[in-house]
Amino acid sequence: MSFQPLLRQRAIAPVVLMTGAILYPKNTVHAESMELTHSIHDRKPIYDDTPSTPYAPPSTPSVPDTTTPLPRTSISTSPTPTDRLAAQIKRTRLFLHAQAMTAENKTNDLMSRFLHLESSFTSTIASLAPPKESGEHLLPGGIYVLVAAMAGSIVTRNRNILLRATMPVAVGIGAAYAVLPLTTRNVGNLVWSYEERYPVIRDNHLRLRNQISHVWQTGKAHSQMGLAMAEDKVEGVREAVEEWVRKGR
Template structure:
């Protein structure tokens, strides 16, 4: 083994030849030149104002007749628009007030009618009231003006309270509601009603007194007749 190693040819490693670079070395550039310093402004040189010169160069604008006409037309259109809007609002308010008045009138008439469960009917009762008023007019045909004016009304109201009590109560409440807007009328109505109530109460008292007086007289006459009959026997 040692002999083989000794007699084996030696391998010589030669250094590779140095190759010349294809590209030359980068050239070294000099640094950028420094910017020149601005020139110094001498006190003797005044600074020019570009804005004032530009304003002097721009001419002043004056409106043409077409421009003035366009402005007037715009104002007229705005005025007409405002008038149209005001008229439309007025019409809407009028229609709304008319509709509210109609609704109020309908509700008022409906509130005067008696309820269904009461069994009171307007049609025959209203006919009876008209007949009573006409009868009062016929009875006072040859009387004075006061009776001819008051008797039909009194008989009609009396018939209404007799055949249509609920409806007359509703009418009375509605009339009182409107009378409260006028204190003088309401006060006169209250006084008149109190006077009528007092008159009715006095009439009832006198009627009771009269009935009692008649009963007493009838009783006395009956007792006298009974005594006379007993004495005759």
């Protein structure tokens, strides 16, 4: 009967220990264990002269960057048939493009020259017309000049070929100077501007004009002389008649 309390105490002791283990907080045990671990690592040895180094966690190995492209090894290969065909097509296209540009430039130059000639021709024809205040009319005046030239041709139809060739031109030019003086002067200046480009034609024209002017001046002087002689003879005849009439009285 004396051993029963001891047995009861031994049976209660495990229950109390298990209850304490269940109710005892785990964080306190963990904190104590962490403090114990740090105290162990931070403790300095007594006989160590080297300075203590702080605890450093092991570093993780660096992973190589796989995004950097690796250098390619140069391999000399001959061009493929596709590359040769592409190069030939490129040369053909460039040649055709150059030919098309050359043809386009030549066409543009030709059209520019044609437009320039057309503008020059129209401006030249417009410059030949007389001003409005001059009173000249091209339509009836031109008809008169043509009629005069045809009359000169009719008059010289039975003469030699030189006279038949020059007489209508001379009569037409004379009628033009008489009927359309301003227009004829403008045409003469235009012809002279073209003749100045050729020295041979210019010199011959000047020589012929001087000869015609000399003949004209000589003919005019002879006509004036003949007119004066005729007037003198008429005056002599008139005086003789007057003297004869006076004596008859």
